[in-house]
Amino acid sequence: AKSAKPNIIFMLMDDMGWGDLGINGEPSMETTNLDQMAKEGMLFTDFYSANPLCSPSRAAMLTGRLPIRNGFYTSNYHGHNGYTPQNIVGGIPDNELLISELLQNAGYTNKLIGKWHLGHQQQYLPLKHGFHEWFGSPNCHFGPYDDKTTPNIPVYNNTEMAGRWYYEEFTIEEHKYFSNMTQYYIEEALEFIERMSSEEKPFFLYWAPDATHSPVYSSAMFKGASRRGPYGDAVMELDYGVGKIINLLKSLGLDQNTLVFFSSDNGAAMIGSAFENGSNGPFLCGKQTTFEGGIREPTIAWGPGFVKPGQVSQQVGSLMDWFTTALHLANIPVPDDRFIDGMNLLPVLSGDNSFDRPIFHYRGNTLFAVRYGMHKAHYWTWTNSWEEYNKGITFCRGEYIANVTTHEQVNRTLDPVVFQLGRDPGEKYSMKSSLSEYKEVVANMKTIVNKHLETLKPGTPQFDWCDDAVMNWAPNGCEKLNKCLPKPKSNLQKCVWPH
Template sequence: MKCIEVTIWLFLAAVVSAKPPNMVFMLMDDMGWGDLGVYGNAAKETPNLDKMAAEGMLLPSFYSANPLCSPSRAAMLTGRLPIRNGFYSTNAHARNAYTPQNIVGGIPDSEILFPELLLQAGYATKIIGKWHLGQQPQYHPLKHGFHEWFGSPNCHFGPYNDVTTPNIPVYRNASMAGRYYTDFPINRSTGESNLTQLYIQEAVDFIHKSVGAGSPFFLYWTPDATHDPLYASKTFLRTSSRGLYGDAVRELDYGVGVILKLLTQLGVASDTLVIFSSDNGGATYAKEMGGSNGPFLCGKETTFEGGMREPTIAWWPGTVAGGTVSHQLGSMMDWFSTALDLAEIKEPDDRIIDGMSLLPILVNGTVTDRPVFYYRGDELMAVRYQMYKAHYWTWTNSIDEFNHGTDFCPGEEIANVTTHDQVNHTSQPLLFHLGRDPGEKYLIKPKTAEYIEAMKLIQPIVDEHHKTLVKGAPQLNYCDPAVMNWAPPGCEDLDQCLPVPHHDQTLCYWPH
């Protein structure tokens, strides 16, 4: 056994011994597990992603740390659950919160993002696309480990009137380059926008420059075309059998193909780990204008499988064996530890890191037992261990919202499971076997031997988690119209500064 362990250690050391590998993390927005052909989508409109999977590793049991964008992204970059890094709210129980442009908080300086640590190993770093960890300048990417940025701090909502609400800025590095809808058009009638093409070209230029400089690079490519309002460029509009959402997916798939092909052409494919995933499940409430979560229950905003299980692929020619599938329970937070492992940087030892390095899985297919925690705001809603998932709380959304047309589980109502009241099951959790029942439809009865034995495994994990949990200060409690994007850095150069209103800080309202 010791001989085998030493051999594995030497092999892993050889992977990172000469020069740290490049890393490209592709994070989609609201893309569902079932949107890719390789994950069973009948349209088969993702040939480049399907090819990526054929040449790499498919990770079908991979999870975000939250069913909403901002907390999920904060967790990935810090390696820590949102309840630890502060990306949650205590304004109301178990509410999803994020960073709209009137949010006062953002990613705290006390949190360490792995791009900050990659700088120690000489990495060139760039984010392309949506940031969503706070729109005030102190929270921007260039203050948290990135050399370059082309994209936006917020979603591409709008158009706004620039009187009661300012249009969202798009940044090039530390200064705004314009605003959505005025300088970066999105046609709300047709869905036409050239944004994804801009994001593809930015990636191409950064990779060319980094390879030419000979430095390792980290590219965080995070386009948001599959987030409402959907968009695609003219070439891709009306080309998908799935409508505008499918058009957006097809263009993103094209972008993946361009990036992987470029890495190969430049001779650095074997030196580059590429990860593809999504920040949360598909927005099923958008119905045909949202993504598919395959066989899983519900979607974005919920802690059912459709809300947090993500389509994930790892590609690294010569290191990750092609055509492989790992059933490792993975978390987006694992990329923190994996990135540091690859760069041979020690993890911070002054805080709990919730992720683990996936390098042994990627290289050797090793599988490690570990739990997955499903949080909604300040509440632990569910826990998965092995094939079992126990719900300690259930809630889709309020009956009032539901009656007014917002349904996070359209066509998937399951009695006593998809509840419109927050239901506390901590005295007797709802238990499902996700192998036999990926749709969380068939409860395992509490008096059965299977239930008793499974809960003997899960309950100690939950107890230990609560016992050792130190919550971060909540960053998403306060909103103020004065902190919106009225006068972003660089607005003077573009003559796009708007009058800043008086401060009126109040508690944010989070309905979900």
């Protein structure tokens, strides 16, 4: 049975790189279900996250607005990334409208499975922001912690914690790269889809597993299955989950009335060794940077009723477009009381249209780069500080481009570094400033940036204040499990963001 309204599924991976899909050229060819999904749907080659880090990217996707607008940035430092660790005070503001809230108002039943990362204090959690159900975690699966100076992360089942993971009830055997969490996330998705089908209710499923975020993990079924090591095992298990979800939609007859988007929150991490990191294909650097490797994402749209099959689209897209596209699909008005950055991709999905649009790449509170057409202009260059680099932390492992991969923040506003991404997708050869093409691009970009800045009303920064007292000491439901921990005294301080 199916509802009259179209169903919507967002599949968002964590730190998965553009080069991790077989259909994008990964030599091991271990993503058979995703590759098939792309063949039956539309593969996007030039699709971007709204930020090179997890929390701001997710907030932008769910609000259709750049992080600088929705407050998912810090003003403590110039051009530094921030996110929502356990001690963050901020989270998604109540005055932001999430796609989940707009779909809820239109009669959809909404479920989040996996990582939230938009704030973990009670007022920021998913069920306060348009989701009816949630199984997953509010933070990254870092740990294990001692539950004294730092609590282990909770896993929520709807409004109450179901235990602490990943090192207590929900285990990750860290040095064995083992956990059953992805299997739980797959089972939760299948159960939800079957239940919505039987009840003939329109649904929004946000499936956000995090197995490809370090420390990576997979279950026994996939342990050692990949040619790529533990990271590849995690990718294979996620690919398996995608296949199970797509096949269930087909078997229930929901495929013609469901639109599925697949992507990643940012590029693959490139910290230290390649052992736990994905592939950014031909692109420069990785997560944390506004070079292509940090922000260009593996992206597929699938849905036989809405997506022309077998298409490869060079449409320049953004995760924020999912917000606007889903609203158009569900025939819900796009909010007109705020600036929405996302564009409607429905004409692109049907194979009828493509359009030019700029993509603004921020790092923290600073506009670092802009893409328009085939050109990309960098107004600031920076990978990470010399201090961090000298400790062995690099976001451009094995890659050095003179005057581009800089370890100081270099202001290039007056002489932007310009690449033509058709000729040079890896951003290896910056355009000579003496060329007429360079001058034309810079003049055009200046007009685009000035117009953007005219509409820019920064939100209240959510990543400025940290406090150990707000960590996951006593999540809702902890009493029933005897899992409440004593809360320390407040020590409100400005957050430290090294990158």
